[in-house]
Amino acid sequence: MTDRNAQLIACHECDLLQRDIPLNPGCYASCRRCGAVLYRNATDSVDRTLAYTLAACMVFLGANLFPIFAIEVQGDRSAITLFGAVLSLWDQGMRSVSALVLITAIIVPALELASLTYLLLPLKLGKVPPKYPLFMRTLQCIEPWGMVEVLMLGVLVSLVKLTNNFRVIPGMALWSFAVLTLLLAAAATAFNARDVWARLDAKRQDLESR
């Protein structure tokens, strides 16, 4: 039953039924009624996403371990890391805001990177990661809550505000966040959920039939 419907796709924005056609690499199919992007055929999707993800994992560590920036006033220097900022806000009694920043800027990006690695690394090595539907669902569900690019803009705005009054020393994590923003955007563009589902299903059926 599912096989017969496999070549059908329903637009997620207007529910129009359409036939799935093979695409050239780098192209995307859009709904003929509402114009929503139905699916894409990203070039070397798995390889590229995996490469960007692994690079992003390393940069993510740098972005969280090193201070973002420091200010210097009369010889006094004060520096913060992102987690330090979250803790400081927690201690100041703004617990809900602190938790919101922790989730959107640290936990969700970390989960995203971990899930992508967990799914794509075995796939690249020709294996099927156990419980993969759970991880694909997690990935789809947390995706809107990862806000590294917004944080990056926030860092820049704070930087400008601070330079009005203090001498500001940019830290390692400032550059790491800039690179991380680019890498996450690249990984998101290269990732093709439809392709990963298809490959994982094919591989699992292959292993089961053996």
Next chain:
Amino acid sequence: MNSADSPIAAGRGLCSCHVCQLVSRSTGTSRAQYCPRCGARLHLRRPGSVQRCWALVIASYILYIPANTLVMMETGSLISYRKDTIVSGVVHLWRTGSWMIAVIVFVASVAIPLLKLFSLTLLLISVQRKSTWNPQQRTRLYRLVEAVGRWSMLDIYVVTLLAALVQLGSLAVVKAGPAAIAFGAVVVLTMLATMEFDPRLIWDPLQKEDFHD
């Protein structure tokens, strides 16, 4: 375009999974159905989409008031002490010559939340009235709301970073105000409302049949 040349999945008894997009046959009974591939619960339409979206939008409107009237950030130094709401913060930035930053903060903290709330209200009313007016433009509006929503978190990050960094005793202190909590809640609630809204409802009035669930 009439319904004859625009087959709707729900009209054919087919249901598309919201997680993996696999199209499978809907049994049409009231029993819960799960996607054969990923195990997500299947629905022809998001259940209670309009009601939940309304609830979240109304809650956001209410919280939008303290978010704008209470103090967002307190800045104290040896020579000055000021309490800023979101809007007075933008005005202060503009007056002190940081026009670029003033515009960015204005767009992220004032324009985007209002745009989201008004757009969702418009979409909800049009869907409830089963309007067939320009569904393409309304879908576009929904896509815009979905895409820009996250950027209103900007001010929350700025306040967090400044309040954590500028703690220099009597020299200079920045404190986050209670408006940060209300504003953070507005951002989260409007994002949830956007996710709760099912854009397929915009297109359903073009069809003769009625789809529930």
